[in-house]
Amino acid sequence: MTVWDRPEPPARPVPLDRERIVAAAVALADEGGLEAVSLRKVAARLEAGPMRLYGYISTKQELFDLMVDEVHAEILPEEQPADWREALRVLAHRTRRTTLRHAWLADLLGGRPSLGPNGLAVTEAWLAALNGLADIDTVLRAVETVGAYCIGALRREIADLRAERATGLSERDWQRASGPHVTSMLATGRFPALSRAVHDGTDVDPETSFATGLEWVLDAVAAKLTRPPA
Missing domain, CATH: 1.10.10.60 (Homeodomain-like)
Incomplete structure (x- = not known):
């Protein structure tokens, strides 16, 4: 029981x-x-x-x-958008905001599914967004894929926040403090791809990073939904 x-x-x-x-x-x-x-x-x-x-x-x-x-109740939107992509987008961003309010949730996401009423309602919302758009196995794999992305991205973001609290250094402060070491390592020429990322890459905030990655995952889901059956 x-x-x-x-x-x-x-x-x-x-x-x-x-x-x-x-x-x-x-x-x-x-x-x-x-x-x-x-x-x-x-x-x-x-x-x-x-x-x-x-x-x-x-x-x-x-x-x-x-x-x-209890906190899964905060993930549920009042109304679920009719468009599947927007529905998954809303659920993903609400999951992120809920996790930022309750950082401990990141440690418990991704295990066995929540069997309480709110947890089951959230699972229903994820599945309902794709209901009828593909066979059930495709729907399950799509929801698992989006969920895995969210969990991984959120755990990384929460880990950064915890490191900031533990060290007292913001992300920018940490970058400045570690800058001389990174510069000397890149100067060896052993890490050309990393060097290009450091010198030419655009630094974005966590929300933008999460949103961009989510759109790429949803693009992959869309490709599966539109692919004709073999």
């Missing part, structure tokens, strides 16, 4: 329910990452005994599952 199917115990002197427990856990994770979340710390925030929480949640993994499902 999943955590969503298991009934909650009756209320006691300090009122608890899964909604309050999950809200407290999400707040802790937003403040300090997943390492800041434990049943003991959640109970302390709610001013309840740790054992009380086991009546609602059996394991820390169940708590994480509930947290992921």
Whole structure:
């Protein structure tokens, strides 16, 4: 029986329910990452005994599952665009914005699918965007491909933000600090492709980088959708 199917115990002197427990856990994770979340710390925030929480949640993994499902509600658009490409674009960008608000989500995306109501609704929205445009296997591979791009790009962006917080150096500060070393290495002539990228490439912000890569992935999906059957 999943955590969503298991009934909650009756209320006691300090009122608890899964909604309050999950809200407290999400707040802790937003403040300090997943390492800041434990049943003991959640109970302390709610001013309840740790054992009380086991009546609602059996394991820390169940708590994480509930947290992921809670923030998945932020990904769902109020209305889904009729155009498949715009629908996937909206879902991808909403996933990015949700992950930037809850950086810990990047650590939990890409594993087993979320089986809560919000997680299932998000999966439905991804699949519904392509429903009827190709056979179901093509639709599944297309959604997996776009999802894999989003997860990889978001984990890289979140890793950069964490490095900035850990070192106190912005991306530009880090580039300036490491500039002399990079310059000396490129001067050896051993890295011609990298040298061209450093000297001639355009530096763009994370949002532009994400949007550009997403459009290229959607171009690849479009090519598969329009390809005639063999």
